[in-house]
Amino acid sequence: MASQPANATDWITLLGDKARTGGQGPCSVHAPARVRWQLRVARSIRSAPVLRKSTLYVTSVAGTLHAIDATRGRPKWVFHAADKIHSTPAISGDLVLFGCDDGKLYAVNCHSGKKVWETPTRAEVWTSPSIRNGIAYFGSADQHVYAVEAATGAAVWNAQLEGRVYSTAYVGEKRLYVGCGDGRVYSLDLSSGNVLWSRSTGNGIDSSPALEGDKVLIGSEDFYLYALDATTGAVHWKYETGLGILSSPAIGDGIAVIGSKDGYLYALYTATGRLHWRVRAGEVVTAPPVFGQGAVCIQAAGLSAFDVATGKMLWRAGLGGAVQSVPVLTGEVIYIASSDGEVYALE
Amino acid sequence: MDRRAFVKCALLGPSSLYVGRDQAMQGEISLPQPPPVEVHGRPGARPSPLGMPGLFPGRVVEVSGANAIQGNRVSQPVIHRMLEHGMKNLTGDSSLRAAWARFIEPADVVGIKINPSGAPACCSSPEIIREIIGSLQAVGVPRENILVWDRYAFEIDIGSYQALLPSGIRVVGIEDGVGDVSGYDLDVYCEANFFGEWETRSYMANVVAHGVTKIINVPTTKDHSASGITGCLKNLGYGTFNNVARSHRAPISFTNPLIGLMCSAEPLRSKAVLHIMDGMRLVWHGGPLTQVQDFIEQVGTLYFGTDPVAMDTVELQAIEHKRREKGAPSVWEHDSKSLTANTEEFFHDPTKNLFYRQPGHIAAAGTLGLGLSDPNRIDHRTVCVS
DSSP, rough: OOOSSSSSTTTTTTTTTTTOOOTSOOOOOOOSSSSEEEEEOSSSSSSOOOEEEEEEEEEEETTEEEEHHHTTEEEEEEEOSSSSSOOOOOEETTEEEEOTTTTTTEEETTTOOOOOEEEEOOOOOOOOOOOTTTTTEEETSSSSEEETTTTTTEEEEEOOOOOOOOOOOOOOSSSEEEOTTTTTTEETTTTTEEEEEEEEEEEOOOOOOETTTTTEEEEEETTTTEEEEETTTOOOEEOOOOSOOSOOOOTTEEEEEEEEEEEEEEETTTTTOOEEEEOOOHHHSSSEEEEEESEEEEHHHSSEEEEEETTEEEEEEEOOSSSSSOOEEEESEEEEEESEEEEEEOO | OOOOOGGGGOOOOHHHHTTTTTHHGGGGGGOOOOOOOOOEOOOOOOOOTSSSSSSTTTEEEEEEEEESSTTEOOOHHHHHHHHHHHHHHHHHHHSSHHHTTTTTTTTOOOOEOOOOOOTTSOOOOHHHHHHHHHHHHHHOGGGGEEEEEEEHHHHEEEEEEEEOOOOOOOEEEESSSSSOTTTTEEEEEEEESSSOOOEEEEOOOOOEIOOSOOOOOOOOEEETTTEEEEEEHHHHHHHBSSOOGGGTTEEEEEEEHHHHHHHSSSHHHHHHHEEEEEEEEEEOTTTOOOOGGGGGEEEEEEEEOOHHHHHHHHHHHHHHHHHHHTTTTOOOOOGGGOOOHHHHHHHHTTTTTTTTTOTHHHHHHHHTTTTOOOGGEEEEEEEOOO
16 A cells, blocks of 8 residues: 555655654554553654654754664663754655754664764755665755765755745655645756756645655645646646644545644645545644555554545544654554653553 | 842732722622732843833724635735734834834844744734744844744644744744753742642743844733633733742632733833734633633734833733633633633533633723733724734
8 A cells, every 4th residue: 555665775755754654554453452652752753753663753842863772662772962853754765864953954773873874954854855876865854865876865856945844854766745835846856956947836835745646746825636647737626624724634545634723634646636535633734644454544643544435433542642743663562652742652 | 139130019918909990899708808919020131111100001903904814824925914004103203114123223133032832723923923924024123033932832833933943044942841940040930829739920021121123012912710811911920030920829819910910020121122912812811821712712913012012901801701701601710610620621512611810901901000900091092914
């Protein structure tokens, strides 16, 4: 179901794939019965955790990247950056990559916790880097999208847009797609950074896109979820929600699911934009959902699972009142980060 | 007086602060009197003639914009025209730039105090903030000297201000999590023991005490379950000092007198030179956090002034008017039958409330010299913009 990375070093979008599974692929989703472990890592977490093998990687606004033994919940190492971190980490080979409010993108060795390289921009980097074929692509609030070598951080190109970039790029085979604070969705050529097309929406964009066939799906603060033609940027369809969209679409089996600030979770057919179902998920939904097997999970003032086929709520856990975070589903364990700085393993 | 410039006048007895209609309604129920509040302003802070009540005491300009908000979307072009009319009418200047230049100099570091606490349903509109930023730049303030701030970073995130504001503008949340005092000056505080809480001080944010030279206050028009309404005063006071939730413990609220006293503290009082109240949406029940659209009217109004007391008085009238129109009780009502401890019931029933509201904080702020609360003395001007 999920668009899996081409190889172990690729991480092509926010949380690795268009199903937002963090590279885990769609796993079974059972109602959690108990907390296996709980660890407080910082005063606040406003990013999503990612899992590689048996290590959980979590960034915090204390400026720390934590590596946690996912089995026992014990800290392995902590890396201290120079400023707050809002960026969800990406994993490429032995590197954990993330942006920082000091304007840098960092690459840290996932085993040692030592910095491998850093590269500067001129404003905070809240986006998550996207990696394909050895190149990491990321946006900055300095209005640029950067391409650097993932192994070294060496600059490849940068492209200036017309607004801040808080949207994580989706990297296709030859082009990338990204939203921008100027309200436009951009397509850039992977080799040069040249703008291939841009398409206006009615307000700024901090949602991150997903590619489904020939369509780029992305939300906008103008209340709409857009499906744009990947080649031309033409609007295939758009769907209006009740308020702005900060959430990002997750896609599985021809269904796109996205949250809106109106508190609802929307499931739409990617082919037509027709509504499949709409359910209340919280007062406000700003995080992306994640696909499991036959279910979709959302963290919005609690963790909830919904049946993809019907929209019926399968279960709800009152943990993790975090905004902008996404659970890691593994089948046996669910890992979540909370805005109050706690990390939980639920089983 | 000690070296921390202890403000003796802040030790106002509670009786002097319970004024206006609040006092008349006290007969309904006997409420406890608030304890004394000590205000310790920043040592050496000098009062400014631009400080509250500012250049135009008692003047409030209400600008209504046809089509300013449609389908819950705020129109940037209409806001642009409303801002121009409002500023010119407030100052009497024929030039927008001249109007802004009365308050702001190119060398200023300007903080725009937003209210994101009701985001996304009702918060300071990014469209208005963008226009204010444009006006500041037109006066000559460079982008790097403009910052947009509030206390809670996570609420700013929900409002998406980072993405929606121009590049180069700093967006600052003072607190990243519970108990985070790293962004506060521990020598500038208000102290009172309301309910036996262990921390009896509320500290002033560094960004106000030291970071900015001027503040443009951009509150929203909302009722408030504890203070009656949240407008200019509450957005400034409770958005500048930490540890303020301790002032109200259901059903008792001591937001009066704390809100006004906080606003009187220097340098906050002197730096807050202009208030532009976002009345695109009017929350008449469930504030400040409600997301229930049933109680949020899309009004399309902006208010301009330098006198926060006069502006909040006008706002209170508007909210009371709407509540009467909807059959909801006055925010002055102190009827124990209206109380509920069930927040869901509160959010969905406009006859219910969590506290005995205390809108008397507005008049109390007037007694501190922050502005005029007598409606008969307020120069309330109305302008319609197409």
